[in-house]
Amino acid sequence: MDDLKFLLAYGILAGVLFASIRKALHDPKSDNIPIVGSSGFLSSYRDALKFMHHAAELTQRGYDQYPNGIFRIARLFRWEYVVTGPRLIKDIAGAPEHVISFVEGVAENIQTKYTMGRDIAANHYHQQAIRTTLTRNLHTCFPDVRDEIISAFDEVLQLGSEWKSVTVLPAMMEIVARVSNRLFVGLPLCRNKAYLSNNVEYTIDVMRSAAIIGLFPPFLRPLIGPIVSGNLKSFQAAMKFLGPILEERLKKEEELGPDWPGKPNDLISWMLEIAEGEQRTVNPLALRILSTNMAAIHTTSMAFTHALFDLTTHPEYLLPMREEAERVIKEEGWTKAALNNMVKIDSFFRESQRINTLGPLGMPRRVVAKEGFRFSDGTVLSEGSYLSIAVLATHKDDSKYENAATFDGFRFSRERTEHMEHHDPGSNQDIFKRQMISTAVDHLPFGTGKHACPGRFFAATELKAMMAHLVINYDVEAEAKGVRPPDRVFGAMISPNEAGKVRFRKRQ
């Protein structure tokens, strides 16, 4: 459908649906939950449109008024219930899936049913493989990760001793896609440019289709969804690459058994160890490789890009991180365990993730229990309510972080050192809480609780190894001294500037 026809159809439908939207916005059980913005029908509709460009301001306004409670903001066809404060965040983090659903919350954002199919929402064995086998294999597979980082930096950045400007986000997307796929599908596919860019395209395809479907009221989505996202081109393209490999693996298992000699140690094998019945066929396996790429590539490359923009805006951090990386590698060599001792680099990422969240809101959920959900302060959200957490406002709260608005790259490594000096070194509990991978009610880049990102151990290993490689081997500086390329804001999503550049050169 071309754009004009699409807009026309949408305009007519919007008119017809006017009255039903009003009904959808009214929920008597939640009438006592304060509204940030307007409560009138037309004005709340205007607020919903405003949310697309001012989500962070609206959320911050709500957070300032209700720092330990729940407020609501109008979205196009529903209310968004925004939760703040440690007590209520804990309520969400600990709630079971059949009461407050992660899957249904995410489904609203990516329209899973139409963009990726019902099966992926119903069966999560790839997440189990990431949480267990992939994470356990990080030590063993670290030499592969390291090898891929070296060749990807060389081939993607193509640097010599002269300064060169590089557009950071696309370059990091390529490097991260390669390094991640070294563990997901192995060599040689992890270096196939067409396969890698198709993975990036798949995520964009899904997000674009989801955004269009989300413009329609829920009852029209079963009609519109398949038209908008039917047979995503990038899924068909991915099958060209993944199909033959998966067929080969399935054939080998059938002929030689599950532990055949020379079986690769990668995500395909780890998924096959868990998958049962129908899931042990090419399409479901390919969809899960794509879905893992979707969860991994954009998030990790955005985190590295933000960190690089932070580093070049605050160049005073470069030498201490270089000194740390060189010292640790000299003492321990390039191992996963050595990364644990790079506390400054770890702290730098934790701080960068604190300041640069994926959006003002996080941890999207939907209440699915028939009786609704009662928070520990007595507030009730009825079945069907969509909720999320004011992540960015929490991270920028001065009562939780000293000078919260200021980027302080070593705030967490300092806290860890101070803790070591003043406490029994045997009681390590609190120190670990300040690591990049540790989630908390006031530190939510990876979420917290039951659905906290299972890929964060891999992401941290990859990001820290990339940063150590970078500071040891390259000089890096801002394109314009002291200027950080401004973030891009799309509705409730914040991304580092995709055109932002920094300058690199190989160290002499």
Ligand code: HEM
């Ligand atoms: C810096 C990089 C990353 C960030 C910032 C990130 C962030 C997140 C967040 C915020 C969630 C949702 C948590 C919630 O709502 O409670 C999540 C879930 C998830 N992430 Fe990540 N992630 C990253 C890297 C990765 C990687 C590398 C993988 C795969 C290897 C991965 C796989 C997943 C999966 C499978 C889920 C769904 C978990 C579930 O259903 O319980 N992520 N991630």
